[in-house]
Amino acid sequence: MTAPLALSPLPAAARPLVGFASLLRANGFAVAPEQVVAFLAGVDLLGPRSIEDVRKAAVATIAPPRERRDTFDALFDAHFLGAAGEPEDADDWQADDDMKVEEEGVGQDILIGEEVHETGREATSAEALAVRQLRPPDDGDTLRRFTRALPEALPRRRGYRHRRARRGPGIDLAASLKAAIRNDGEVMALKRWRRSTRVRPILLLIDVSGSMKQRSDANLALAHALVHAAPRVEVFTFGTRLTRLTTALKRRNRSRALAIAADLVADWDGGTRIGDALQAFLAVPRFAGYARGAVVLILSDGLERGDPGAMIRSVQRLAARAHRIDWLSPLAADSGYRPETEGLAAIRPFITSLANGATTAAVCRHVLSLGRERAA
Template sequence: MPRGDLAGLVAAFGAALHDAGLPVGPDRGERFARAVTLLAPTTTAELHRCARATLTCHPEQFEILDRVFDAVFRGYADDPADFRGDPNATGTSTTTRSGGFSSAGPSSESPSSSQAPAREVEIPVATVGSAAERLASRDFATLTPEELAALQDLMRRLAVATPPRRTRRMRARPLGAAVDLRATLRRARRSGGHPVRLMRREPRLRPRRLVALCDISGSMEPYARAMLQLLYCAAGTSHAEVFTFATRLTRLTKVLARTRPAVALARAGQAAPDWSGGTRIGAALKAFNDGYGRRGMARGAIVLIVSDGWETGDPAQVGVEMARLSRLAHRIVWVNPRTQSPRYRPLVGGMAAAWPYCDAVVSAHSLTALDPLLAALEGHSRRT
């Protein structure tokens, strides 16, 4: 078995199992690949246990898996008990190599070897991650559009959650703080008009609205594309309002709805005429506050701003509009990829003016750096 990419190896193994009659689909193949990546098995025995734990769901399927496992990873069929740890198995194993993977073969038995305990042979197994996993640690600015699209499956596994808020609608709750008078009187009919049991209620909880404003100027274009793809894959545009800005503010919520990510990003570029243009953060924030924020969109919402803080206009306007926005929003999270450097200081005019009004500032420059962003969006308290 030649050494190669783990994704291709798992796909070939899964196809062989499926052809042999074992119902192995992409979900089981993904579990097997993740188990191999996390456990990093060094012997065929460990690899076999990973396969059994992730690719079968009933003992009756073991026989098929063992046979296919022998053919794929052993090169020829020998006694499966030799690597399953069967105490009744006889014989030892020697190591043969075939293109980087090792195969165990039966050895001749002698009087001295028949009494010796079986020896487990160390066999190197390739644990190379999939192409998407290798891209996860790379800066978004270094990824091509095709490589960024390859991260869609990993982004769908992320959970973009916002803290809950109480609504005016109520729901029945046995331990609720408020007494539901109407429900109590209706129930009292069962006991001759006597309110034997008080019915209680409490406000319903709903996730807070997420409002994203993405800087699509030349320096921020790759990061804006990554954030738009994250919002599409992980949150869904039905739970988020999305805007882009460079020299003007453009609402993309409807553009991103009900379509594939690649098509959505293409439409976003067509809908925003200032894509890769200059940056006027203050003017964009003023347009949002005047047109959407004070009308209720930002009230009690989680506002996500994606920008490096470079302002071609008046930085003082950024401070004024950020102050207005902070009085409306529940929480403001600023994504600045430049903050990944430990030497970064908010000295640029726009970033310096906005910094005091941000509840959290994160870099989110790669897929592996998104965890602080997700934690900041889910935070419940404001920074003091």
């Protein structure tokens, strides 16, 4: 009989990092297994050269709630630096049996804020981890027409390769000489070339917080259609944390793809921390590379409840990498809409357009209009 395979022991260098995640769970922080894996990868990516690199990796991947950042830092110092003292609210935290879920045999405490708004009409800073089942889209015909029209309407840019053309700025010497050989050395006409064009990548960022509750299902269905109609698309969701859904949405069956995506997103209908989510996105070089030269589509109402300064700085850095940023908000359905929140008003100079995102048809029309730009 074949002996069962033994699990490889955890490397000694990784034990303090995994122990920190356990310490956070014991003090009421919601830390998913994939966040622990991302934390380890982030530390490996940063070196680390100092303990502050470890702290940055922890903040970017675990994304502690803004209101509990002091507790997070105190636990970090106590665990890695041996700082004396306990976090201020450590004694006040009491785990409630109704607030625990079991995942792969390990209990995880889930922090549920009291500010969660069930109607989805207001933004909140509280983090609520939830499971959601996405409904099939009601506008399937709109998505089918969008999928057929998109390949020809995708925004493009000039590439570095050349292709033959009847008219062009350069002379294709090799093709001209080949044509001359067929005419006994007589050059009858000069062949021309021009630079080819390439489809620009698309980065889709979807707000799944409580204030966008009514649009979350439709926006995920639109993302699935976009992934299968365009060659280079990356999809992320954000609320109180950042989740990459590109791989899940690549499945051809829409119902299956949306079901997997719904399981991956843990912060449905919770708080809104746009700045923290964008900072986490830009902190990972591989993710930040997706924005280089891309058309960035942000489906959000912009009701930031975190630090507006973080949102402003993140959008400014994102705009420096991207070709353009289009912010599609349900509130912009009114032609007289003007951004009122501090964060959205401040980032207005960095975004190309603030357009209507109230319906799937409106979002599709806007995306199809992007291809009318001249390739630059």
